[in-house]
Amino acid sequence: MVSAVNSFGLMGVDSYLVRVEVDLSRSLPSFDIVGLPDATVRESRDRVRSAMKNCQLTFPAGKVVVNLAPADTRKAGAIYDLPILLGILKSQGQLDASLEGMAFVGELSLTGEIRPVRGVLPMALSARALGIHTLFIPAQNAPEGKVAEGISVYGADTLENLLAHLRGEHPLPLASEIPHTPEEVPPTADLCEVKGQFEAKRALEISAAGGHNLLLIGSPGSGKSMLAKRLPSILPQLTYEEAVETTKIQSIAGCLPKGVSLVQTRPFRSPHHTVTPVGLAGGANLRPGEISLAHNGVLFLDELPEFSRGALEVLRQPLEDGTVTISRATGQVRYPSSFTLVAAMNPCPCGYYGHPTRPCTCSPGAVSRYLSRISGPLLDRLDLHVEVAPVNYADLSSSLPQERSAQVRARVTAARQIQSQRYQGTGITCNAKITAAMLPKVCPLSDQANHLLKSAFERLSLSARAYDRILKTARTIADLDGCEVIEAGHISEAIQYRSLDRKYWH
Numbered sequence: 001m002v003s004a005v006n007s008f009g010l011m012g013v014d015s016y017l018v019r020v021e022v023d024l025s026r027s028l029p030s031f032d033i034v035g036l037p038d039a040t041v042r043e044s045r046d047r048v049r050s051a052m053k054n055c056q057l058t059f060p061a062g063k064v065v066v067n068l069a070p071a072d073t074r075k076a077g078a079i080y081d082l083p084i085l086l087g088i089l090k091s092q093g094q095l096d097a098s099l100e101g102m103a104f105v106g107e108l109s110l111t112g113e114i115r116p117v118r119g120v121l122p123m124a125l126s127a128r129a130l131g132i133h134t135l136f137i138p139a140q141n142a143p144e145g146k147v148a149e150g151i152s153v154y155g156a157d158t159l160e161n162l163l164a165h166l167r168g169e170h171p172l173p174l175a176s177e178i179p180h181t182p183e184e185v186p187p188t189a190d191l192c193e194v195k196g197q198f199e200a201k202r203a204l205e206i207s208a209a210g211g212h213n214l215l216l217i218g219s220p221g222s223g224k225s226m227l228a229k230r231l232p233s234i235l236p237q238l239t240y241e242e243a244v245e246t247t248k249i250q251s252i253a254g255c256l257p258k259g260v261s262l263v264q265t266r267p268f269r270s271p272h273h274t275v276t277p278v279g280l281a282g283g284a285n286l287r288p289g290e291i292s293l294a295h296n297g298v299l300f301l302d303e304l305p306e307f308s309r310g311a312l313e314v315l316r317q318p319l320e321d322g323t324v325t326i327s328r329a330t331g332q333v334r335y336p337s338s339f340t341l342v343a344a345m346n347p348c349p350c351g352y353y354g355h356p357t358r359p360c361t362c363s364p365g366a367v368s369r370y371l372s373r374i375s376g377p378l379l380d381r382l383d384l385h386v387e388v389a390p391v392n393y394a395d396l397s398s399s400l401p402q403e404r405s406a407q408v409r410a411r412v413t414a415a416r417q418i419q420s421q422r423y424q425g426t427g428i429t430c431n432a433k434i435t436a437a438m439l440p441k442v443c444p445l446s447d448q449a450n451h452l453l454k455s456a457f458e459r460l461s462l463s464a465r466a467y468d469r470i471l472k473t474a475r476t477i478a479d480l481d482g483c484e485v486i487e488a489g490h491i492s493e494a495i496q497y498r499s500l501d502r503k504y505w506h
Ligand SMILES: Nc1ncnc2c1ncn2[C@@H]1O[C@H](COP(=O)(O)OP(=O)(O)OP(=O)(O)O)[C@@H](O)[C@H]1O
Pocket: 193, 194, 195, 196, 197, 218, 219, 220, 221, 222, 223, 224, 225, 226, 227, 344, 345, 346, 351, 391, 396
């Protein structure tokens, strides 16, 4: 007899319905899974067989064929253990309950425990979209299941409890009723710990307010890493849509913190400079990489020139499009990767090129070789270039209270609110993402500002991309000021953030 149970597969950040069909026949004992299963799915056979034996269920004596439809998409992971086992029970007549309109995902242990799986949030959302009324997920994934309001989501911890529920003997708790203690988030460091460095702090604020990419360049010990690590403390809250997207990616990557149903804080990823292009872009088992895990947040690359050329070039397309497409022999997926890039670097191998007092010991060739590791196109995509000068003694020893992150964050949030009103319904979230076509409409310039920009464009021979980026940065500076029309002061500050490439990269 043939039975079919609903389950899900993952494709990028979305999920699709998978029908798990099970056919039993009287023939020599065998157990086959078809429908492009990967090695983990094939190993389901052993987990299902042992779980059935250890839960006092009879494994069929004859031939078992499992088909995962649609047959032409690759199925990965251990999520099909549970639907396969239920399909076998249905085909054998060991389970009478109707499974119509229900869907199941879960990995089984050999003793019949239901273990957590990756990607439950996108599955729960697509269950709701597909009209599935009841979804069964592993109890440990219950917080993610909660997000799909409007359908019944049950979290099951063991096969025994799940079967008792399906047989109507003992109901399972709804996912929303399972108590969870979210993991404690360690408090982020505060901006007030950084003494002086007012220009760099201002640039950090502009970057957070408009989502602009930022490059910090300066000598060792000037506080670049310290500043960048405090960026999360001034970033605005995620909107609901952003939170769902970000949580989906973390759910798929399997790095959603325990007990969290929706991520509330913007991601801040800081991969080490030895990261490979695949680690950065994603693609190992078609999973998302660092740039997608940083979606709606910040990707911080400390010691930028130390990253491999391949890794840096990977960033170019996502920085422009906000998505990354990964192609492998096993398939192609697209992940969102709209992040703010923050990079820190020394200006030369010894670190003191351009230092006000300490001489640089590098040869001119060594300096230019070092700087040329950052390609022109990548540099062009960084809106704000900031020189972090060594902090002076007066600032460092001063006991004057510094501005706290909460105060800066309040200004950032106000500027973001202006932006979200301005871009309502356009799909754009912040000034850094404005399209070239929108620029004339959303960046009205005063006459003086227009004049200043024109003369700067001619004098500094700016590229078209630099021109666009100056306008976007000026838009954010004006928003921080609460001005609708961009004034000359906003433009001149924005231009100043593009002057370093001439100092270092000529
Ligand atoms: N502005 C500052 N206020 C207070 N402490 C500072 C400041 N700048 C640097 N420090 C101190 O110096 C240490 C080193 O700073 P940090 O690691 O940020 O330097 P860096 O610019 O990243 O250097 P490198 O180029 O070597 O990576 C910090 O941990 C902090 O103790």
